[in-house]
Amino acid sequence: MKLQLSSWAITKPIPTLVIFLVLTIAGIFSFIQLPVTANPVITFPIVTVTITQDGSSPTELENAVTKRVERAVSGIPGIRHITSSISEGASSTVIEFDLNVDAYIATNDVREQIVQIRGELPQTIDEPLISRVDVEGGAILRYMASSSTMSLTDLSWYVDDTISKQLVMVSGVQKIRRLGDVERVIRVEPDAQKLAALQLPITTINELLRGIHQNSAGGSTKYNTLQHTIRVLGEKQSVEEIKNILLPTDNGQWIKLGEVANIYDGQKSTKSISQLNGNDGVGFAIYRTKGSSDTVVADNVEKVLAQLRATNPDINIELISSTVKYTESSYHLTIKTLIEGAFLTVIIVLFFLKSWRATLIAAIALPLSILPTFLVLLLFDYSLNSITLLALTLVIGILVDDAIVEIENIQKYIERGERPYISALKASDAIGFAIVAITLTIVAVFLPVSFMGGFVGKYFIPFGITVSAAVLSSLLVARLVTPLMAAYILLPQTKSKEHKIPRWISKYTCFLSLTLKHRKLALSIALSFLIGSMAAIRLLPVGFMPEGDISISQISVELPPGSPVEQTQKEINQLTRLLKERTEIRSVYTIAGIADDSDGIAQHKGEIILTLSEPNERVLSQKEFEQEVTTLFNQRADIKFSFSNSSGNKDFSLVFSGNDAEELDREIQKLTDKIAKLSGFNNIQVVKPLLRKELIVTPKLDNLGRTGINVEEIANTLRIATMGEANSRSAKFNLPDRQLAVQVILPEYQQDNIELLNNLYVNSAGQQPAPIKTVAKIDSGDGPSQIERINRQRKIAIEGNLDGISLGEAIEAVMALPEYQQLPHTVSQVEYGDTEYMHDMLMRFGSTMTFSILLVLAILIVLFKDFMQPVTILVALPFSIGGAIIALVLYGAMIDLPVIIGILMLMGIVTKNSILLVEFILEKERAGLSREKAILEAGQERVRPIIMTTFAMIAGMIPLVLTTGADAGFRGPMAIAVIGGLISSTLLSLLFVPVIYTFIDDFKHKLLPLLAKLTSVTQEDRNIKQW
Structure with a gap:
């Protein structure tokens, strides 16, 4: 199959240069305009109904308000979960819809139902507040204002009247929320x-x-004619x-x-007290608008605050916590990793080609492929975030692959004595089919990922689009720019000398010949590796998301219900005194009396936020630090505490529901007591309505x-x-x-x-x-003191922290307990939170991977016009996954979201080697060579580009493995999975894919005569090209 695109670019260079000049300029401008955020902009269909009635007890509100609201909204189509939280004077019901439901329609449906039952609700309630929840609704910045000359009430007014008014006018700032309950x-x-x-x-x-x-209006009158x-x-x-x-x-x-x-x-009576490093003050949180850049908003906010500090030197405004620092750190680390990966990739190309001109052509493919991708991101209204940048980092080795294959093939023609211009014309047309097939198989993997659905699917949409855009850009570069530059930049062979095959290629050819002579033994070895590696998957724990080191430790503290806020603050101060010798801590922010899920203030609850030094400035990781703090805090057995992860949740959480509150409490308490005794579980506690x-x-x-x-x-x-x-x-x-x-x-x-x-x-x-x-x-x-409900039943949760075990291992350990297995049928576990997301991720990944494989197979069948040999190409997939499993076991990782991303990446790239081999074997056979001779010659000609592209992709992954930044726990396992899969699939593909080819070819020749008997079409009919 010959594609004339490259010939057109070589013979008409100006249009090609103009096209890529325009794409490059557009990409640069797009990169400048793209916002930088922590995560993709995602709208989840979640609606809250908040109703307040001063002085009402949780039990009264549950019966008079909450149950009626739940009943009213339960008939709306597409509801996933209904959760309610009721505290004194406030009821909050959260309706979570399936992700395919439009958030605006869901909000209107809920509003209509509440309007219909308004007459059934108590007349003394405040008007129901119905709002849509935004996943980006978290504060990106938290500050504390303090002053030695102002009272807390005056300081609160200064925050409300001056700081908030000026900050809310900053572009990208959505709202300002004051922290603390100090009101004059x-x-x-x-x-x-x-x-x-x-x-x-x-x-x-x-x-x-x-x-x-x-003051009241009293009408109007005419006085003195006016x-x-x-x-x-x-x-x-x-x-x-x-x-x-x-x-x-x-x-x-x-x-x-x-x-x-x-x-x-x-x-007003104080219900909440805020302190920063032991000093009282008034905190405020800053929220950004959807689609705005975290870093730009943070810079603009800091400029305004700098002006306020200069205007009011008596007021000290200090930063409490910032998610922007993590975003900036991750952004700069990703850019650095991307550049390092590109540099290592270029070095690999130089090592193999030993030509700076050829290396320059391959290197140019990287920016020419990446820059147009930024234009696609801007057109799709995406941002530079953890997912899109991760996609670019992972794909860096792939982007140069097509160019390497093109250049290497052109180089072969030059070494045979052809001039570069003629070599580029011949070689690019000869290799065009393989390059298009490789690219389309990668796109066939990642485009379905973009439509995976579910919670994880929402994050994979920008990932799949980014990878697909970058790979398609690299295809255009390889088909247009690479042969064009090779034709005009590469030099002809200066001396006429016999083309000598490198010794390592000759050794490979001998080994391949030996493998073909002992096909059954080779197949047995390959199957043994596959079975053994797949058996090793049992050694890998299962989780959802790895914990990153964000340098912020968040500790929830709880005293007995009814404890006044002053007592809560006193106990929190005693806990923080235990940390005074810790050199890892930069600042300590505490708040006694925190807002609960129903917008009330729980005076017996508090929070400690520890800002740590940067990961490279301390010996202990954040997780290790928290383990030592747990040991310190365990000295206070009368106080409940637990750490929250980077998303604000506990490491481990199981949710149970039932109609009989007493039975639910009794059974779950028994289960909790057993879980607390298991190894790997810390700070296990029951989250249930406590009496006051x-x-x-x-x-x-x-x-x-x-x-x-x-x-x-x-x-x-x-x-x-x-x-x-x-x-x-x-x-x-x-x-x-x-x-x-x-x-x-x-x-x-x-x-x-x-x-x-x-x-x-x-x-x-x-x-x-x-x-x-x-x-x-x-x-x-x-x-x-508070009532929690889920899916119209009472809710109790078991929460805590994990030490040395994954979420999947923790769930397996709990489910093996007799107390869990003997729960009555009236008590049921509800999949909720990370547990639900983990199971959903594994299920959707399995179905998406199956669909992607079938799509790749369909594309290969169309391109090769053959049903059998595409199966040979797909043999590399299980070998790569087996290698990834072994690498992950040796690395000590678990199967979680980043590892699944790595395996998806493998699925798209490992077929590359097989395509290059099989396509050349078929070409040699069409040229009249015997099957074995065709396999040996194809292997000899294709081994160098296969090894080059594999090393280039591994080089692009190495910086991800060696990174020590905040999200090293996310990137490292993912890169290890890709590297392990690449190594195994390359080694086994070079030897065993040709063996599989022979078996399938034998089967094909046995099958064709049988199929021929079912049709009247003859070979003579097939040879007719045109009627």
């Missing part, structure tokens, strides 16, 4: 005993302030004016508010009717007394630069006094107020 308010703290003596309900004070403390608007100014100008507000009493007298309440300019102390109010129904008091009024009274009114419904106090909430609430020392709460008066409809004790009973009891 006007506190009105009535004395409960005085209120009881005056029979004055606390809700009366709250409603009075809401009615007085506001139209004037009327404004009724009800707001007070100072705290003293609020104190002088008159309140009605039960005897018809009036009393000043200041006589029954302490009124002052203060702050609470006050339970039971209405006296008989008295409610006589007094005219309803349950809602009792709840409002207690809510305002103990929590205060929500900001959205409270009275407002206007300052020149802002508006403060006026919070009516009992003093803290009275909020948990049952006797005082019993004596609070409640407003009645049309009758005299009555004390709570006459219409309700207040008792102390226990209730869940």
Whole structure:
């Protein structure tokens, strides 16, 4: 098969040069414009429904709100999981859809269902908040503002009013979220005993302030021939004016508010405390818009903050954590690795060809192939991220392959005495078929990967597109630029000398001849290697994602429910004191009282974020450091703690569900106790609703009717007394630069006094107020601090960290326990999180690999016009996978996402050697040579380009193996899989593929006479080329 594309490029060089000049310039401009991000831009169809109702317990919200929301949305098509988290005063339901569902349609469907059930929900709830979740929604930067001259309330206002307003105007910044719960308010703290003596309900004070403390429109009038608007100014100008507000009493007298309440300019009850290196401050997190560059946003943010630091030297703004540093480190490391791989590849070419001119032609193929790929990335709206850059790094050795094969073949013609121009014309047409076949098989592997589906498939789409674009670009370069440059740059043979075959090629030819003479023995050796290597796969553990060293250790801390935020902060400080001697730590950020999944504040929970020195600046890896910290923290057995991985999750997590909460708790606790005793498991704990102390109010129904008091009024009274009114419904106090909430609430020392709460008066409809004790009973009891649900059932999870074992090994160990196998049918495990993704990855990889092999086979059958010999070519696949398995076992890796990427890469490139061999064998046979002679000559002519291209691809992988950066754990195993597969497939292909060729050829000659009997077509008919 002869392709005239190369001949056209050689005879008409100017159009070819113009085409690639345009592509190169476009690629350079595209590279400059491409944003740099950590991960691909992905929109997952996840919708959240958040409903708040101040003062409501988790149990009340579960029955009155959450179950109704779950029931309403459960009928929407395409739902994968429904999870709910309910805490005091807040319910959050997360609806996760299948990945093929449009996120915008899913959001509208959820909104419609919630609107339909709005009448069934309690009237006192805030309006449901329905939002779409963005996978890129994590903060890229976190800062802490502190000052020795400003209070935390003033500092909070500075963050909200100055820093946030200026940063949100920065291009690429989506939003700013303040960390911590420090808010200035006007506190009105009535004395409960005085209120009881005056029979004055606390809700009366709250409603009075809401009615007085506001400005209202009063219409308009004409005055002195001009139209004037009327404004009724009800707001007070100072705290003293609020104190002088008159309140009605039960005897018809009036009393000043200041006589029954302490009124002052203060702050809301602290629920969250932030510290950086032991100093109090106010944190804020920065989120970027979708599609914007992490690095550009971070640079622009830092410029604004530098200006603010110069303007306000008393305010110190320090960086807490940054994902951008990891992104930048990974980006620069990838570019460095790509350049190193390209350099090593060029050195390999120079070593074999021993011509700087030929090496230059091969080297030029790299930028000419990569630069147009950047244009494709820009057209597809992709970014330079971990996946697209990884694809370019992996493909670096492949990009020069086609050029090597072209140049090597042209060089052969020159060595035979042909002039370069004539050699390029002859050689490029002769090799064109093999090069096109090689490229199409690689594309046939990676294009299906782009449509793999599932969670992993979302990440593979840009990977497959990037590899396919780069390989197709390299095909164009090899077919157009390489023969063109060879024709005009290579020099003719200066001396007429006999072409001498290198000694190592002669030895290979002898060994190949010996293999052909002992075909059955050779086949037995090959099958033994294949069986042995496949058996070794049992030695490889299975996981999902390797842990990277991102220099940030995140530790979750949990105290018993009901612990105040001050106690949580005290315990966290004691833990951090244990770390004061650790030289690996650069900074320590702590937060006591963290937001839970339902947007509430869990005061008994906290977080420690340790920023470590760079990986090359410390002896211990991040994982080793965390193991030593675990030993230190184990001194405090009364405090639960666990490390989160780079994605914010625990290393190990199993989710269980059931309708019977008590049975679910009992069975999973037994299982957890057994798991904690297994080797390789650390910090194993049950994530379940914990009980906390609470006050339970039971209405006296008989008295409610006589007094005219309803349950809602009792709840409002207690809510305002103990929590205060929500900001959205409270009275407002206007300052020149802002508006403060006026919070009516009992003093803290009275909020948990049952006797005082019993004596609070409640407003009645049309009758005299009555004390709570006459219409309700207040008792102390226990209730869940938080309730978790999944797929409309109660949820309990087992979480922890792994030490020296993979996720797959951990799951196997748990499933082997009798306590797991004997779980009742009413308790079921739900595949969720990394466990679900791991199983989904393996399943989809298997089906995609099968489809890719069939597609490659179909392409080879079409190109070779033969059903049998393409099978010979595919023999290299199992040999390569066997070599990859052995290399991974020796390296100590596991089967996870990066290894699967490496195996996919192998599938695309290992058929290259077989194609070069088989295509030349067939060509020699068509020229009249015997089968054995054709095999020996094809092997002799093709062994050098096969070895060259294999060494070039291995050279491109070596920097990935030797890298020591933040994501070395991701790149290393992947490169090892590729190198191991290349070595085994090359060695075995050069010897055993010809043997397989002979067996299939024998089978073909036995089969053809049988097939000939089934058809009337003769050889004479086939020889007719045109009617």
